[in-house]
Amino acid sequence: MKTLLKGGTVVSGSGLIQADVLMDEGKIQAVEAGIRDEEAELIDVTGKLLFPGFIDAHTHFDLHVAGTVTADDFETGTKAALSGGTTMIIDFATQYQGETLEKALENWHKKADGNASCDYGFHLAISDWNPSISKELEEIVAGGVTSFKLYMTYDEMYLNDKKIYQVLKRLKEVGGIAGIHCENMGLIEALVEEEKAKGNLSVSSHKKTRPAAVEAEAIGRLLKIAGLADAPVIIVHLSSGEGYQEVKYARERGQEIYLETCPQYLLLNESVYDLPGFEGSKYVISPTIKKEKDSTRLWNALLKNHIQTIATDHCSFTTSQKAAGKEDFTKIPNGMPGVESRPVLIYSFGVLEHNLKLEQMCRVLSENPAKLYGVYPQKGAIAPGSDGDIVVWDPEVQWTMSVENQVANVDYCPFEGTSVKGKAELVFLKGCLAAKDGKVVLEKTGSYVPRKSRMEL
Numbered sequence: 001m002k003t004l005l006k007g008g009t010v011v012s013g014s015g016l017i018q019a020d021v022l023m024d025e026g027k028i029q030a031v032e033a034g035i036r037d038e039e040a041e042l043i044d045v046t047g048k049l050l051f052p053g054f055i056d057a058h059t060h061f062d063l064h065v066a067g068t069v070t071a072d073d074f075e076t077g078t079k080a081a082l083s084g085g086t087t088m089i090i091d092f093a094t095q096y097q098g099e100t101l102e103k104a105l106e107n108w109h110k111k112a113d114g115n116a117s118c119d120y121g122f123h124l125a126i127s128d129w130n131p132s133i134s135k136e137l138e139e140i141v142a143g144g145v146t147s148f149k150l151y152m153t154y155d156e157m158y159l160n161d162k163k164i165y166q167v168l169k170r171l172k173e174v175g176g177i178a179g180i181h182c183e184n185m186g187l188i189e190a191l192v193e194e195e196k197a198k199g200n201l202s203v204s205s206h207k208k209t210r211p212a213a214v215e216a217e218a219i220g221r222l223l224k225i226a227g228l229a230d231a232p233v234i235i236v237h238l239s240s241g242e243g244y245q246e247v248k249y250a251r252e253r254g255q256e257i258y259l260e261t262c263p264q265y266l267l268l269n270e271s272v273y274d275l276p277g278f279e280g281s282k283y284v285i286s287p288t289i290k291k292e293k294d295s296t297r298l299w300n301a302l303l304k305n306h307i308q309t310i311a312t313d314h315c316s317f318t319t320s321q322k323a324a325g326k327e328d329f330t331k332i333p334n335g336m337p338g339v340e341s342r343p344v345l346i347y348s349f350g351v352l353e354h355n356l357k358l359e360q361m362c363r364v365l366s367e368n369p370a371k372l373y374g375v376y377p378q379k380g381a382i383a384p385g386s387d388g389d390i391v392v393w394d395p396e397v398q399w400t401m402s403v404e405n406q407v408a409n410v411d412y413c414p415f416e417g418t419s420v421k422g423k424a425e426l427v428f429l430k431g432c433l434a435a436k437d438g439k440v441v442l443e444k445t446g447s448y449v450p451r452k453s454r455m456e457l
Helices: 074-084 101-112 131-142 163-172 183-198 205-209 212-229 242-250 265-269 270-274 279-283 292-301 319-325 342-351 358-372
Strands: 003-006 009-012 015-018 021-022 027-031 040-043 049-052 054-059 086-094 117-124 147-151 179-181 233-235 258-259 390-400 421-429 431-434
Touching: 003 183, 009 358, 015 279, 015 358, 027 179, 040 163, 054 074, 054 342, 054 358, 074 086, 074 342, 074 431, 086 101, 086 179, 101 117, 101 131, 131 163, 147 163, 163 179, 163 212, 183 205, 183 212, 183 292, 183 421, 212 233, 233 421, 242 292, 265 292, 265 342, 270 279, 270 390, 279 319, 292 358, 342 358
Parallel strands: 003 040, 009 049, 054 086, 086 117, 117 147, 147 179, 179 233, 233 258
Antiparallel strands: 003 021, 009 015, 021 027, 049 390, 390 421, 421 431
């Protein structure tokens, strides 16, 4: 069935135009002023902004971790994403020790296929590196998984410097790219031992054991390794000004580095860990939320286009799951929700308060992730031939964020009581209306999207 969106403002990474948009058979057919089509369902979107469907390239759904399983699986997590305007997520398929990469992908397809309400792809998190895995990478990339995750911390996922160097070299050969979680595991362990020796087991110790220097050291080391491997890298969930400084140095050396940050690092500060009682556990994530000066530095970098994408690292746990660490902060599952709130937070606090341009919002939430992760222009664009993934954004509506109007399967909202402006009024997925006013109206029609190698940003 044809759908004609008439009278809106189409936003792209390069500008805004007044244009109508015609969709049919899942694709955008035309983008121009004055479209007429008697067969199409006409929707008046005068005064609204039309964004290409937002892409969250950093989620953890149905993940077994810290002795539990994340509160959101692919059914609830993708509904939450879609409700806020995100039409594609890229989740981390984890290769556990002893598994092939193909087995890890198979495991994640079983979790996602038939359950997703938005489109999806997978990164592959590599935990086991050996010659057979190195050989397997070529067919994995050729099969449509072109991005990978490496961890510089966590016992079960940690790769040492030698292995990181070897992975990066191999990925360059086969046309893949790695996103890296950068924290110095040894320093974290030492700082945790110090806190425990003092009897400090409360939530507030979390920030003390993962200060900015822990991230900055790991970023600096990674970038030296990447330089030797002559390979591009993505720094995921950048949280600190110190870490950003390491990136600036490496970029001055001519290295190709892409940066991702998250709303929590832009909008919150480490005082959340000093909230009364056990409230701070809701914000126990890694890397930690840093100081206000770090947020300021990240905003400045974002406004200068030095940060390429904003994702969420959505890794949700209920308050009862968080309670596992009530007597020992190291046992609190690390992660928080965010997949549905990213667009409104960036519009309200980025566009309206920090003078982020609408074009920049489009780039960091949609166009850049589509290019970086190999799905552009199928995704990330409102153009003839692109998928009919469109967010009709009402820039004027004002509302208050609360667990009561949240879709994610978690019993708290990290931004409870926050007044925001703007909302995904209508969300189209492959040409069909899939969400309206924050409610999903079309479930489980999400498709797996194979990806190509990255494009230039």
